[in-house]
Amino acid sequence: MATVSLDRPPGNGWTPGLGREFFAALDRLAADPEVRALVVTGTGPDFCVGADGGSLDNITNAGSYEIDAARPTYWAAMTIAKPVVAAVNGACFGVGLQLALFCDVRFAGSSAKFATAFVRRGLIAELGMTWLLPRIVGLGVANDLLLSGRLVRAAEAERLGLVNRVAEDTGLLAAAQEYAAGLAARCSPAAMGVVKRQTYTDLTSTLPAAVARGDAYLEAALASADFAEGVRSWRERRQPVFGGLDPAHARFTLPDADDARQAASR
Structure with missing residues (x-):
């Protein structure tokens, strides 16, 4: 079992550079025969607050956004033939939420909070969220979360089926790792x-x-x-x-x- 941590303080705001490092790590672990399950989490208090503010400013100033030709890597976790477990700590917004949804199973800390956020920035739902979210929580709930961009806290996220299990913040990573290690040992x-x-x-x-x-x-x-x-x-x-x-x-x-x-x- 191996753990991959998003590590770009504060908040692990998403940038192309962070993406390259993250997906390269997934590629290495996917090919490692010693690794039978993966856990994805965020370093510090947050999982991923979404796109980095500086990146958003650059897009605003340029007036356009070049779509990355390597975009299929965003759903890399779904194509790894090993279980990938998200341990969601703190804020999980926008692209951060999508990364968590691409994982097979999601654990959340008791203070975790989620939001699609796109419409509150004048954006549409990207990276296939309109395909995946309804399949996880159902169409009605997905419409609510996508159209409102509202905040969802851990207890509600578990009730909606957005996450599989909620653990105390201090025991979140250990709980996710124990689950992943159990899969690796028994399956x-x-x-x-x-x-x-x-x-x-x-x-x-x-x-x-x-x-x-x-x-x-x-x-x-x-x-x-x-x-x-x-x-x-x-x-x-x-x-x-x-x-x-x-x-x-x-x-x-x-x-x-x-x-x-x-x-x-x-």
Whole structure:
């Protein structure tokens, strides 16, 4: 298990430089066979307050915004065939919220606070938040959060399904790390990778296609050493000892962005 921390005080305001370092760290850990689960958090009191104020000023002064050709890296956490757990401390706004949503499971400190914030800056919802947020909290709640940009505190975030669990601030990181370490110790890395791929791929699939893919994955799983070990350890009432994730299967791709753009232009 490994932990990645956003570290750009104060508030870990998002900049292109921070993004490059963050996504490079994810790439390294995705390829590391010794790492079976990841935790993402923020250094200091906040997870990420959103875009850095200086970056916003530069965009305002320039009067335009160049879209980054490497934008698919923003959802990198979703394409890593390992569980990625967010430990959200303090403020989690705008792009910071989107980064947390791209993680598979979200823990929040008791004083954490969330906001989409875009409309309060005269901006639209970017980075696919209109695609992902309704899938996590439902359409009605997503509309509320996106249209109002209002503040949501930890207890409400848990109630809405925005986060999976709330922990005391002082124990937040330990709780998220314990959860991730438990996945790494008790679950097959190969199986988790396939299940994660199924989950995100099937969001835009039909039920028959999802079942067909699942059947193919199941056939491979039934023939695997991990399945034999899983059954054997269960019968012997001990912890399983699973093999590591094949580095060749450490990442997967989501439905192609070019297909989405072509569909939108029709």
